[in-house]
Amino acid sequence: MTRYAHNGEIRIAFEDLGGAGGDPLLLVMGLGTSRFWWPDGLVAELVGRGFHVVAYDQRDAGQSTHLPNPRVGPPIKALLRREAPAYGAEDLTDDAVAVLDTVGWEGAHLFGHSMGGLVAQRTAIRHPKRVLSLATSSAVPSDAKGLGLLRYLRLACLPRFARLHYPETFQGNLDLAVAVARILAAPGQRIDEHDVREFVDKEAAHEVASFREEKAQSRQIGAKWHGGPLAQITAPTLVLHGERDPLLRVAAARDIAAAVPDARLRTLPGVGHFLARGVWATYADELRALADSADEQLKPQLNGITQTEVRDHV
Numbered sequence: 001m002t003r004y005a006h007n008g009e010i011r012i013a014f015e016d017l018g019g020a021g022g023d024p025l026l027l028v029m030g031l032g033t034s035r036f037w038w039p040d041g042l043v044a045e046l047v048g049r050g051f052h053v054v055a056y057d058q059r060d061a062g063q064s065t066h067l068p069n070p071r072v073g074p075p076i077k078a079l080l081r082r083e084a085p086a087y088g089a090e091d092l093t094d095d096a097v098a099v100l101d102t103v104g105w106e107g108a109h110l111f112g113h114s115m116g117g118l119v120a121q122r123t124a125i126r127h128p129k130r131v132l133s134l135a136t137s138s139a140v141p142s143d144a145k146g147l148g149l150l151r152y153l154r155l156a157c158l159p160r161f162a163r164l165h166y167p168e169t170f171q172g173n174l175d176l177a178v179a180v181a182r183i184l185a186a187p188g189q190r191i192d193e194h195d196v197r198e199f200v201d202k203e204a205a206h207e208v209a210s211f212r213e214e215k216a217q218s219r220q221i222g223a224k225w226h227g228g229p230l231a232q233i234t235a236p237t238l239v240l241h242g243e244r245d246p247l248l249r250v251a252a253a254r255d256i257a258a259a260v261p262d263a264r265l266r267t268l269p270g271v272g273h274f275l276a277r278g279v280w281a282t283y284a285d286e287l288r289a290l291a292d293s294a295d296e297q298l299k300p301q302l303n304g305i306t307q308t309e310v311r312d313h314v
Contacts, residue, residue: 002063002206005056005102007095013063014056014099019047023291024105024132027055028096028123030114032217033210034062036202039275045284051109051291056099058092058119060216062208067219089225093123097130109291110235111135113275114248115220118142121256122225124233133294134233134260135287137240138248138273141256143230152252154245157183164211173209174200180211186244186272195276230259236294237263238286242271242279264290 005012015035017027025046027038035055046053057064067086096119100108109132112120117139124131125142140152160183166172177196185191203209237260241253250267257265266286271279 003102005095005098007059007091007098010059010065010091010095012056012059012065012095012098014054014102016103017043017047017053017055019050019052022047022050022052024103024108025051025053025287025291026096026099026105026108026110027053028110028112028116028120029055029058029061030112030116030138031220032061032213033114034199034203034206034208036062036206036208037199037210037275039277039280040198041277042275042280042283045280046287049284049288051287054099054103054108056096058116058220059087059095060213060219061210062203063206064095066213066216086219087223089119089122089223090126090227092119092220092223093126093227096120096123097127100130106130107132109133109135109287109294111137111287112139113137114139114273121230121233121260122227124235124237125228125230128232128234131235132298133236133238133290135238135240135290136253136256137275137283138242138245138253139239139256140248140252141230141259142225143259144252144255145225152249152255154247154249157247168209168212170200170204173204173212176211181274184247184272184274185276186242186270186274187246189272189274189276191274191276195274230256231261233260233263236290236297238290239263239265240283240286241265241267242273243267243269244271245273247273 002013035057038055107130110120117136121142124134164179166176177200181196182191239253239257257263
């Protein structure tokens with residue numbers, strides 16, 4: 001069931017995906033993509049490992065508030081502009097915290113994929129007390145800006161997105177989702193309707209169609225960050241990246257891990273940018289280990305605190 005948090009006049013749609021009573025885990029999806037693109041199988045793996053999972057739509061995506069359309073140009077142009085076309089990157093982090101507030105979580109483990117990983121990094125910098133641990137997959141480092149981001153992108157992939165044109169019908173949306181997934185999958189990986197049908201069905205039920213709104217994507221990717229560097233992150237951090245990612249080079253993950261104190265890097269052979277079935281169990285295991293590590297680090301801070309205070313803190 002869709003619920004809403006509010007960051008000023010911006011309404012952020014989110015959904016409780018199960019695991020009540022488990023460790024709080026907030027999922028942050030990527031550019032222009034709704035929360036419905038988190039695979040049910042991955043969510044089930046996370047719930048099975050003791051997480052209480054909540055996912056939300058970033059502003060300008062899914063059922064969240066979509067901003068008016070200024071003249072922003074295509075996403076790559078918005079990325080390179082000096083001025084943000086609609087809002088700042090800090091606003092995106094505050095949206096995540098608004099969800100935590102509405103759910104009633106003082107803190108949560110964050111897992112962000114693609115641009116969601118970028119937002120998760122910045123949330124850990126801007127709101128350190130709200131982030132118990134940080135995990136990113138297929139993300140660029142927050143410290144990179146403007147032209148510096150281009151060295152992480154596999155630019156040959158971008159024209160393929162520009163050539164995607166499908167009718168605005170259910171079948172057109174399904175064909176578009178398959179085409180996008182095939183671009184993002186590891187080279188040679190087989191992708192068909194079964195891999196994306198659940199996402200499209202959910203979006204149709206909620207009158208959402210991802211990847212249709214280029215201007216919304218431009219507003220998201222054009223949001224500029226004026227906060228601190230990755231070195232300020234204090235939360236235990238895990239950086240995941242597929243070695244066959246056709247969109248982002250593995251150097252992006254290496255640079256995140258090098259910049260965040262004590263971060264752990266894991267690259268996965270044969271894995272692309274798309275969250276395919278083969279990574280679900282591995283990612284869930286990695287997030288469980290990260291959360292357990294965060295719990296161990298928290299224990300010394302709680303020495304001498306009463307049991308009531310411990311419950312309140314958690």
